Amino acid sequence: MIQVRNLSKRFNDLTAVNDISFSVPAGEIFAFLGPNGAGKSTTIKILTTLLRPTAGEVLVNDHNVALKPDEVRRSFGIVFQDPSLDSELTAWENMEIHGVLYDLPKKQRRERIEQLLRLVELWDRKDSVVMTFSGGMRRRLEIARGLLHHPRVLFLDEPTLGLDPQTRNQMWNYLRELNRNEGTTVFFSTHYMDEAERIADRIAIIDHGRIVALGTAAELKQQTNGATLEEAFLALTGSTIREETAGAADHMRAFVRSQMRR
Amino acid sequence: MHKIYILWLRQIKRYLRSRSRIVGALAQPMLYLMALGYGFGAVFQQAGQGSYLTFLTPGVIGMTIIFTSMFSGMEVIWDRQFGFLKETLVAPMPRFNVMLGRTLGGATVATIQALIVLVASLFFGFRPTSWPLLLAAIPCMFLVALLFTALGTAVASGLSDMQGFQLIMNFLVMPLFFFSGAIYPLEGLPRALSLVVSINPLTYGVDAFRGLLINSSHYGLATDIAVLCVATFAFLYMGSRMFERIEA
Ligand SMILES: Nc1ncnc2c1ncn2[C@@H]1O[C@H](COP(=O)(O)OP(=O)(O)OP(=O)(O)O)[C@@H](O)[C@H]1O
Ligand SMILES: [Mg+2]
Numbered sequence: 001m002i003q004v005r006n007l008s009k010r011f012n013d014l015t016a017v018n019d020i021s022f023s024v025p026a027g028e029i030f031a032f033l034g035p036n037g038a039g040k041s042t043t044i045k046i047l048t049t050l051l052r053p054t055a056g057e058v059l060v061n062d063h064n065v066a067l068k069p070d071e072v073r074r075s076f077g078i079v080f081q082d083p084s085l086d087s088e089l090t091a092w093e094n095m096e097i098h099g100v101l102y103d104l105p106k107k108q109r110r111e112r113i114e115q116l117l118r119l120v121e122l123w124d125r126k127d128s129v130v131m132t133f134s135g136g137m138r139r140r141l142e143i144a145r146g147l148l149h150h151p152r153v154l155f156l157d158e159p160t161l162g163l164d165p166q167t168r169n170q171m172w173n174y175l176r177e178l179n180r181n182e183g184t185t186v187f188f189s190t191h192y193m194d195e196a197e198r199i200a201d202r203i204a205i206i207d208h209g210r211i212v213a214l215g216t217a218a219e220l221k222q223q224t225n226g227a228t229l230e231e232a233f234l235a236l237t238g239s240t241i242r243e244e245t246a247g248a249a250d251h252m253r254a255f256v257r258s259q260m261r262r
Numbered sequence: 263m264h265k266i267y268i269l270w271l272r273q274i275k276r277y278l279r280s281r282s283r284i285v286g287a288l289a290q291p292m293l294y295l296m297a298l299g300y301g302f303g304a305v306f307q308q309a310g311q312g313s314y315l316t317f318l319t320p321g322v323i324g325m326t327i328i329f330t331s332m333f334s335g336m337e338v339i340w341d342r343q344f345g346f347l348k349e350t351l352v353a354p355m356p357r358f359n360v361m362l363g364r365t366l367g368g369a370t371v372a373t374i375q376a377l378i379v380l381v382a383s384l385f386f387g388f389r390p391t392s393w394p395l396l397l398a399a400i401p402c403m404f405l406v407a408l409l410f411t412a413l414g415t416a417v418a419s420g421l422s423d424m425q426g427f428q429l430i431m432n433f434l435v436m437p438l439f440f441f442s443g444a445i446y447p448l449e450g451l452p453r454a455l456s457l458v459v460s461i462n463p464l465t466y467g468v469d470a471f472r473g474l475l476i477n478s479s480h481y482g483l484a485t486d487i488a489v490l491c492v493a494t495f496a497f498l499y500m501g502s503r504m505f506e507r508i509e510a
Pocket of ligand 1: 011014015016034035036037038039040041042043081
């Protein structure tokens, strides 16, 4: 379902993704683990046609993301790490737009919107403008929206960040069911080891833009003689603290760095 | 089609919900009508040019359209900042259609604003030569609005931050407005100015409005509409190319 060959992405002087290769077969649940700034989001953005690769070949659903973006876009859904709602519209309107953009027929659209808004407990607030939502509520709406259409591949970039345990469980249950019933391939990134271990069939550990290990949780533990996945993770990536989340500050830093080198 | 419509509808809803934006965008044209329209009235009359308010109104409509449309087009910057742009960029539809939906929405908003200004001008004493021609002016306003929304989208697609917005407003929109014949007649201009004015699409927009509203056109309606159509297609093409290249 996903084939990545020798993918690299450079931003000016900074190499965010450095010659990685891996593939994810259809129907698999695949997790991306890595410290802040490792290149997880960058890779996901390339897989979802938001960024163009600097080098390498990426196929999603057998289509090259750089050459056939429209075909690729028809095969995936995504929950972004950063906000992507229209905060001047209501929860329901945000869902409705998504449903229309993804060709859901009216009846099914209405049913699923209600089902999902109830799942994330926002049905009572469906007519409130998103601007009035708390951070967690917005996150829940992003997730509900991401699950609205049932694509072949679903990308989730740190979906559970800032979510309460109840919603987290609801979400994973829903995803596992989707994976079981419709064979949806799930590709997610996370910082929660237990989540990766519990949910994913295989895990890739990425650090400094390179994949340092790839396998089932058991294989990764065996490879490093770690008792837990966390031990394996720390053994593979070291225990130094990385730059904080890849937000505006990071981009600024990367920018300043690139300017200073000139 | 439905997808383009829903993106159009989004622009309209956002417009209707931000009262402050509606009022803010109307304040400037009203000020021009009152201060300039009445202020220069006497001088203009003495120069044998008739009523300045009548002359100015089509220009102020052009002003309303260029400011509102460029602003609407440049909402791409906001959508990028607040993240919603990503949602539309990965949607399973050609990016050209995404751009078209937004642009049609922005152009509709600008046309509504222009109509409000037109109605207000009636209260200030503006009288069109013929009411049926006034109706014909409405699609023409939409054309000009489409032109500048497309230009705004094209420009904003190449910018990544809010700072760029002020830059464009000061170094593109203001000159386009002042070098357009919106506030002065095109006859008897110095050669250089006349040349600059003649390569500005807004000039032809305002000239077409004058042709339809007060029956006085410099280039002739046919020329105006032809130039506007060509420029609109060019900017739509440019905008879609720029929009297709956006990375987020
Ligand atoms: N648009 C950009 N311009 C410049 N540098 C960027 C850009 N996007 C990401 N980077 C840099 O690329 C590197 C990888 O970032 P990325 O967002 O992929 O990390 P991540 O693994 O998702 O981290 P996190 O766990 O913090 O989300 C970082 O050093 C970041 O600063
Ligand atoms: Mg990330």
